[in-house]
Amino acid sequence: MSARSEPGSRAPQSRTEAALLEPILSVEDLSVRISGLHILQGVSFTVAPTGVTVLLGRNGVGKTTTLRAIVGLTPPAGEVRGTVRMGAQSLLARPTHRLVRGGLGYVPEDRCVFAGLTVAENLRLAERRGTSPAYDRVFALFPELDRRGRQRAGSLSGGQQQMLAIGRVLLNDNRLLLVDEPTKGLAPKVVTEVAEVLERVAESVPVLLVEQNLAVVRRLARDAVVLAAGKVAWTGDARELLLETALTKSLLGVGSAEVSH
Amino acid sequence: MTLLDITPAPAPTSPRPGRVHRIRPFLPLVALVVLVILPYSTISLPGIFEGPVNSPGTLQLLAICLIFGGLAAGYDLLFGRTGMLSFGHALYFAAGVYGTDILVTRAGLPLWQAALLTITGGTILAALLGAVALRTVGIAFAMVTLAFAQVGAILVARDFGGLTGGEEGLPLDVSGLPAGLVGVTNTVNLYWLALAYLTLVVFVVHRVSGSPTGRVLAGLRDDERRIGVLGLDPYRYKLVAFTLAGGLASTGGVVYVLIVGGASPHITSSELTLSLLVMVVLGGPGTRWGPVLGGVLYMYLDHRLTAFGTSDAVDNLPAVLSHPLSQPLFVLGTVFILAVYFFPGGLTSLAPRLSHLTRSLKPRTPPN
Amino acid sequence: MGTVILLALTGLGLAALYFLVASGLSLVFGLADVLNFAHGLFLGVGAYGTWWAAGNLPGAGPDGFGFVFAVAFGVAAGTLVAILVELVLIRPLYSRTIEQVLVTVGLSLAGVALLQATWGADARPFPRPDWTRQVTGILGAQVPNGGLLLIIAAVLVLGAILAFLRWTRYGLVIRAGVENREMVTALGIDVRKAFTLVFAIGGAAAALAGALGGVYFGTVSPGQGSSLLIFAFIVVVIGGMGSVVGSAYAAVVVGLVQQFVNYYGTSGLGDICVVGLLAVVLLLRPQGIAGKVATA
Amino acid sequence: ATACGSPQDTATGGGDSAAPVKVGLVYSQSGALASYGKQYIEGFKAGLDFATKGTGKVGDRKIELTEVDDAGDPAKAVSAAKDLIGKGTKIIAGSTASGVALQVAPIAAQNKVLFISGPAATDAVTGANKYTFRSGRQSYQDVVTAKSFIGDSAGKKVVVFAQDGAFGDANEAAVKTVIGGAGATVSSVRAPASATEFTPFASQIKAAKPDLLFVAWAGTTAPAMWQSLDQQGVLSSTTVVTGLDIRSSWPTFGAAGTKISFLSHYFDGASDTEASKALKAKVSTIDLFHPDGFAAAQMVVRAVQEGGDDVDKMVTALEDWSFDGVKGKMTIRAADHALLQPMFQAKLTGSGTAFTATAQKSLTGDETAPPAVAMKG
Amino acid sequence: MLATRGLTWRIGEVAIVDSVYLDLAPGEFLGVIGPNGAGKTSLFNLITGLRRATEGRITLDGQDIGALPPHRRARLGLGRTFQASSVFGSLSVRENVRLAVQAHRGGSMALWRRAAADREVAVAADTALDRVGLAHRGTALAGTLAHGEKRKLEIALLLAGEPRVMLLDEPMAGVSAEDVPELVAVIKSLTGDSGRAVLMVEHHMDVILELADRIAVMHHGALLACDTPETVMANPTVQEAYLGESL
Numbered sequence A: 001m002s003a004r005s006e007p008g009s010r011a012p013q014s015r016t017e018a019a020l021l022e023p024i025l026s027v028e029d030l031s032v033r034i035s036g037l038h039i040l041q042g043v044s045f046t047v048a049p050t051g052v053t054v055l056l057g058r059n060g061v062g063k064t065t066t067l068r069a070i071v072g073l074t075p076p077a078g079e080v081r082g083t084v085r086m087g088a089q090s091l092l093a094r095p096t097h098r099l100v101r102g103g104l105g106y107v108p109e110d111r112c113v114f115a116g117l118t119v120a121e122n123l124r125l126a127e128r129r130g131t132s133p134a135y136d137r138v139f140a141l142f143p144e145l146d147r148r149g150r151q152r153a154g155s156l157s158g159g160q161q162q163m164l165a166i167g168r169v170l171l172n173d174n175r176l177l178l179v180d181e182p183t184k185g186l187a188p189k190v191v192t193e194v195a196e197v198l199e200r201v202a203e204s205v206p207v208l209l210v211e212q213n214l215a216v217v218r219r220l221a222r223d224a225v226v227l228a229a230g231k232v233a234w235t236g237d238a239r240e241l242l243l244e245t246a247l248t249k250s251l252l253g254v255g256s257a258e259v260s261h
Numbered sequence B: 001m002t003l004l005d006i007t008p009a010p011a012p013t014s015p016r017p018g019r020v021h022r023i024r025p026f027l028p029l030v031a032l033v034v035l036v037i038l039p040y041s042t043i044s045l046p047g048i049f050e051g052p053v054n055s056p057g058t059l060q061l062l063a064i065c066l067i068f069g070g071l072a073a074g075y076d077l078l079f080g081r082t083g084m085l086s087f088g089h090a091l092y093f094a095a096g097v098y099g100t101d102i103l104v105t106r107a108g109l110p111l112w113q114a115a116l117l118t119i120t121g122g123t124i125l126a127a128l129l130g131a132v133a134l135r136t137v138g139i140a141f142a143m144v145t146l147a148f149a150q151v152g153a154i155l156v157a158r159d160f161g162g163l164t165g166g167e168e169g170l171p172l173d174v175s176g177l178p179a180g181l182v183g184v185t186n187t188v189n190l191y192w193l194a195l196a197y198l199t200l201v202v203f204v205v206h207r208v209s210g211s212p213t214g215r216v217l218a219g220l221r222d223d224e225r226r227i228g229v230l231g232l233d234p235y236r237y238k239l240v241a242f243t244l245a246g247g248l249a250s251t252g253g254v255v256y257v258l259i260v261g262g263a264s265p266h267i268t269s270s271e272l273t274l275s276l277l278v279m280v281v282l283g284g285p286g287t288r289w290g291p292v293l294g295g296v297l298y299m300y301l302d303h304r305l306t307a308f309g310t311s312d313a314v315d316n317l318p319a320v321l322s323h324p325l326s327q328p329l330f331v332l333g334t335v336f337i338l339a340v341y342f343f344p345g346g347l348t349s350l351a352p353r354l355s356h357l358t359r360s361l362k363p364r365t366p367p368n
Numbered sequence C: 001m002g003t004v005i006l007l008a009l010t011g012l013g014l015a016a017l018y019f020l021v022a023s024g025l026s027l028v029f030g031l032a033d034v035l036n037f038a039h040g041l042f043l044g045v046g047a048y049g050t051w052w053a054a055g056n057l058p059g060a061g062p063d064g065f066g067f068v069f070a071v072a073f074g075v076a077a078g079t080l081v082a083i084l085v086e087l088v089l090i091r092p093l094y095s096r097t098i099e100q101v102l103v104t105v106g107l108s109l110a111g112v113a114l115l116q117a118t119w120g121a122d123a124r125p126f127p128r129p130d131w132t133r134q135v136t137g138i139l140g141a142q143v144p145n146g147g148l149l150l151i152i153a154a155v156l157v158l159g160a161i162l163a164f165l166r167w168t169r170y171g172l173v174i175r176a177g178v179e180n181r182e183m184v185t186a187l188g189i190d191v192r193k194a195f196t197l198v199f200a201i202g203g204a205a206a207a208l209a210g211a212l213g214g215v216y217f218g219t220v221s222p223g224q225g226s227s228l229l230i231f232a233f234i235v236v237v238i239g240g241m242g243s244v245v246g247s248a249y250a251a252v253v254v255g256l257v258q259q260f261v262n263y264y265g266t267s268g269l270g271d272i273c274v275v276g277l278l279a280v281v282l283l284l285r286p287q288g289i290a291g292k293v294a295t296a
Numbered sequence D: 001a002t003a004c005g006s007p008q009d010t011a012t013g014g015g016d017s018a019a020p021v022k023v024g025l026v027y028s029q030s031g032a033l034a035s036y037g038k039q040y041i042e043g044f045k046a047g048l049d050f051a052t053k054g055t056g057k058v059g060d061r062k063i064e065l066t067e068v069d070d071a072g073d074p075a076k077a078v079s080a081a082k083d084l085i086g087k088g089t090k091i092i093a094g095s096t097a098s099g100v101a102l103q104v105a106p107i108a109a110q111n112k113v114l115f116i117s118g119p120a121a122t123d124a125v126t127g128a129n130k131y132t133f134r135s136g137r138q139s140y141q142d143v144v145t146a147k148s149f150i151g152d153s154a155g156k157k158v159v160v161f162a163q164d165g166a167f168g169d170a171n172e173a174a175v176k177t178v179i180g181g182a183g184a185t186v187s188s189v190r191a192p193a194s195a196t197e198f199t200p201f202a203s204q205i206k207a208a209k210p211d212l213l214f215v216a217w218a219g220t221t222a223p224a225m226w227q228s229l230d231q232q233g234v235l236s237s238t239t240v241v242t243g244l245d246i247r248s249s250w251p252t253f254g255a256a257g258t259k260i261s262f263l264s265h266y267f268d269g270a271s272d273t274e275a276s277k278a279l280k281a282k283v284s285t286i287d288l289f290h291p292d293g294f295a296a297a298q299m300v301v302r303a304v305q306e307g308g309d310d311v312d313k314m315v316t317a318l319e320d321w322s323f324d325g326v327k328g329k330m331t332i333r334a335a336d337h338a339l340l341q342p343m344f345q346a347k348l349t350g351s352g353t354a355f356t357a358t359a360q361k362s363l364t365g366d367e368t369a370p371p372a373v374a375m376k377g
Numbered sequence E: 001m002l003a004t005r006g007l008t009w010r011i012g013e014v015a016i017v018d019s020v021y022l023d024l025a026p027g028e029f030l031g032v033i034g035p036n037g038a039g040k041t042s043l044f045n046l047i048t049g050l051r052r053a054t055e056g057r058i059t060l061d062g063q064d065i066g067a068l069p070p071h072r073r074a075r076l077g078l079g080r081t082f083q084a085s086s087v088f089g090s091l092s093v094r095e096n097v098r099l100a101v102q103a104h105r106g107g108s109m110a111l112w113r114r115a116a117a118d119r120e121v122a123v124a125a126d127t128a129l130d131r132v133g134l135a136h137r138g139t140a141l142a143g144t145l146a147h148g149e150k151r152k153l154e155i156a157l158l159l160a161g162e163p164r165v166m167l168l169d170e171p172m173a174g175v176s177a178e179d180v181p182e183l184v185a186v187i188k189s190l191t192g193d194s195g196r197a198v199l200m201v202e203h204h205m206d207v208i209l210e211l212a213d214r215i216a217v218m219h220h221g222a223l224l225a226c227d228t229p230e231t232v233m234a235n236p237t238v239q240e241a242y243l244g245e246s247l
């Protein structure tokens, strides 16, 4: 990884500028109930067609639930209302595998590598018909995956599994990536690496990211959506959020000093 | 399904929720009292039972249903509450049936001795085989228990020394039995015996699952490794559950042989274990009343469908329908399949849904 | 010497029958994680399909090409039933193992009863080429041709299934799907199709076993499938779940043990030995002969 | 209508001399033995017609039949019997399966009702108790018929091939007493009833070189068993005797069919009696277990005629009674209620699906009489 | 009190944990860091008995525990949390903790006593829940908790067992920033009372630095260093192999 640009010099389009572009994803009044619990209560936000939009919030506010609702993975006991559009296309009624083939990549929270399959098999599974898989891209990012091709994914360490989970998605070209807490459980060095990877990925593909590590958020995110109690509590420019102590304090419960450790 | 028709329709003037709540803990007791005095009633429920409730045929059918309700509840201690899928539970039931039968008929022991010996023997058998089988987990455990049960089935079928009567079974010699247990007129006593057995099992299972041990069993069901790391020996707890369930099953066998008046080899078959599993799933695993309901319903259908199949109503249907419908097993199988789609989670899942329905039907009364 | 060869070859014939039944079971049970108690039904459909075709379908018959055609019809019927079962009954129930048990048990009861309602409880003579009733002299042993036919069929089926798993992505998809269906979908794969396919193949293997079992037994009867099922389950488990090669090994062991013990030991000992073998294998190696060690 | 009663209430059989007589028929309408059950009930109805001369009445009293399916399960049969007895039924007949017969018989004795067992072949029903009779043949009679195939048994070598379990045990024991008692050396080869591959057993038999092989095998694996015996050359090297099962099973013998000597309980054309003509008129082709039902009906009518509602009188009326049944002259032996009856030797001719049976010889009831046993209850 | 001597775990030729010598003194807080796949979780598995070491010894208070099954080690005072939350999904949060308390109180085999009637257990359980801030979730089924809540429940289960040696496997992973300080406080309080020792794997360096008395660094299964935070952080290999450039 080459020298990294200063946070300020990343030439982000301003939020107003980005808003002029059609959002790649728009979520309107999304409601999710699971076995009687009203988990999301009318969530609306948009994801800009470039860069990283980050979804923030305390444990249990429904970030994962939001991502899963978008890719159509709400458990059978759940009930989803509202609209989710990618471009002109409405997503909610379509089966997950169609959405994914249509270019919606999803990296789940708990990694979900196939424990019984080898690393190579996990990757092979992610190949999509009719496209050539970008193995070099993946192996350049995670040489470990190349080396451990024959190991069962279940015996990988936590961090290695995370690499595999991200690697699987990067094998293909996507129109939008949904990534749920990719740096959870990773060594600091790998966190940096993953952040860099996502940064580079985000140059070509928009990313909707759920992340608890505010350092990563600060580095990557341009737009932020903050959830609280099943509703959107704040949307806006991510750096604005992170720089305003009052805002971070009230929305995320941390002072900005802790943000920039 | 006649049985479903009698589920009470939501009454328009149902008591206030508060009151229901207060009598709720006593409902099982009320049910028990009703069941105890049931034989004093001469109500006829045409279509549901052949004769009046106090006729020997009906009492016999009810007794068998109750036994299997208890058996299923005992099996649920393993399956629904501890998460152990045993495919050999029939063995311990069969040990109860054949043990009593052989000791009474071949060895001429008095019933109480035979019963005591059998229950002790069945429990020890469960403890020994469980001690071996529990070295495995999951499907391997299921198969090892199946293997043991198969050996039992083969031994019964081989009819060593003419002890078991092979495929013909062994009728119970009633000459040494207490007079109150013999003869059609005394069927009511067998019914009460079966009811006592069911009550015993439900009470034991309830107490055990509410006990500290029961809590560990529930934990085992979710994550055995975690139990170990908390400092509890999973093996010991599983063995306790296995032995207890085995003992309850043998006890059921003792009562069953009295009710049916003999042993026949199909009770040793893996199909019986499978039926127990079906009963539990049908009713709702891990629930207090689910397995009992499942067991009772299963046996009721199993016995009554033969009558249904030969009834005029079926005979008068066109052949495409009447042929399959006159096969009891066809109807039974179809009921299972439908049950999965209409009562996912078992029959007991019906109760909350019904009450949900009542609530939504009831006009909202302003709170005061 | 002749006796040993005879016992070995007929034992292999029996093993082949077990394997044919077990292979489909192993696929469905080991790969799709469905404890399919209705497997015996697919067997029955295959057997009755063949029987019916040989008697009623123009072009089909008990001999030569007509027989091949009849078997093909039986296999097609079994496959179709398996597909329908998967689509209608099993599909909504993946990952609800317990309810699957209820449905497949229900299905096996209802299905067998339906066969009985349609064609009666009695065994019917099975149409088969005359040569299958004859014997071939091998090193002084009179080996039944029916058994040899089973051996050949079993080897072909084994090869075909292995090729399917090795050369197509389906094996992978299915293995992954068993672990986490959602995630397979999230990789853009229609996992439902793959599972239907597994059922279809399992059904086809079972139906073939039913048809060839008919040749072997000389009759069809409604309960035939279920009676073979318990040994098939044992074979699958000894071999290791989902390992078709393991099932093949296990079938050979079980077939030979039964045959030799039944000859040299006392009656019934063969079955007890097989069941004992099952217990011993599982206690020593809970994952079966060819199963992989599961790690946390 | 809620009513209260005593928990031990059972209906009492009406002493009314014009009230219908209730007869309960507990047999297999479904399950593996459904076809045996079907023959039994057809035979019973024809027999009832025959014995009541088409009126369905004995004197002024109508015979009222209640049919209950036991599906071959003794537990269901016992429930049904208790139900019937509770409703005042004094006569129960049926029992397609031996297990059912053995478990219903004690119920009859405990409650003092008449029980007439059906096709169940087990010897143990004979002499079971005072209230139990049988309307079919028993295994012992099969074996005596088998013995008739070898003439003088002295010094002959006989092998019994039978399945494990009580049916096999009974046959083996019977062969040992009947043929072994007459001087033959009897040995046995046993196989599990669930066996599917018979070559090892066939080779054992072949190696034993018997003069007579007696096969006692019931169930769906029989065709595979015959094929193995044929393939290993057993059928062509010795006399093989077995019981002739129902017609629908004949084609399953395949090529083996013509090489076997059959003992037969009954087949269409085995006898030419009044009863058989009456039966044939009703069912067109008589099969194995039609005569059992027919005889049961004749016994029921006799019991009601002589005994009215008194079961003990019925028992006396039946004991030592001889009558002309489908098979010929039948006698109920008083000592143990064995039903002495003619048995037949038969041969199958033809091939494929078109076998016909022809009688070779018939044995009288006395010739095939089993030794009397002591009444157990 | 806890010591490993040449602890090694091999799979085939590969040493996943490679001759680890570790000493944990009473009251000590030892942080374990290392790249992903270094063998930290595996080391925990060896110590708690979920895996059997191929070589080496593990002693607790001088007693060799290397041959004991997991539950015996737990009874000797060894407790742990899991990297991937493993809670009893079908039990309520409160039941989860009660079970842990009960295990700690001697693993009663009572079949007839009513568990719910045991006030002491209930009180201890509620205290543990309170400490991790999950008291309000007591009736929820553990399986339906959000990820971060499960992490807290893991710690509550550990607390309930009052172990003397605690092994924490990445307790902070996935915990929202807001809750980190709270949880850090909880963990800090663990060692506050006398004699308890903690071994904690964590990738959040700030948390490690705040809590740990010493830091052990694992790499390729071996112990690279085990020293004071300052020394370890200054170690160039650690910088290069683990920390990388900070964000």
Ligand SMILES: Nc1ncnc2c1ncn2[C@@H]1O[C@H](COP(=O)(O)OP(=O)(O)OP(=O)(O)O)[C@@H](O)[C@H]1O
Pocket: A034, A035, A037, A039, A057, A058, A059, A060, A061, A062, A063, A064, A065, A066, A075, A109, E144, E145, E146, E147, E148, E149, E174, E176
């Ligand atoms: N299947 C389910 N059944 C019941 N409740 C659920 C289910 N899935 C999630 N929930 C509940 O929904 C809420 C939101 O969960 P979700 O996983 O979306 O949170 P999150 O924001 O991703 O939290 P975290 O930061 O801990 O990952 C939680 O309270 C959780 O308990």
Ligand SMILES: Nc1ncnc2c1ncn2[C@@H]1O[C@H](COP(=O)(O)OP(=O)(O)OP(=O)(O)O)[C@@H](O)[C@H]1O
Pocket: A151, A155, A156, A157, A158, A159, A160, A185, A187, C295, E011, E016, E034, E035, E036, E037, E038, E039, E040, E041, E042, E043, E083
């Ligand atoms: N059963 C196994 N078979 C093969 N390799 C294994 C097995 N178990 C663990 N490993 C390997 O051992 C190494 C150590 O794994 P471990 O889970 O202990 O790492 P860790 O230090 O906890 O990593 P992380 O910080 O990512 O959780 C990894 O490379 C892993 O792939």
Ligand SMILES: CC(C)C[C@H](N)C(=O)O
Pocket: D119, D120, D121, D142, D218, D242, D243, D244, D245, D265
């Ligand atoms: C010898 C045969 C007539 C046997 C007959 N199938 C029976 O079991 O009763």
Ligand SMILES: [Mg+2]
Pocket: A063, A064, A065, A109, E146, E147
């Ligand atoms: Mg989440």
Ligand SMILES: [Mg+2]
Pocket: A157, A158, E040, E041, E042, E083, E169
């Ligand atoms: Mg780890």
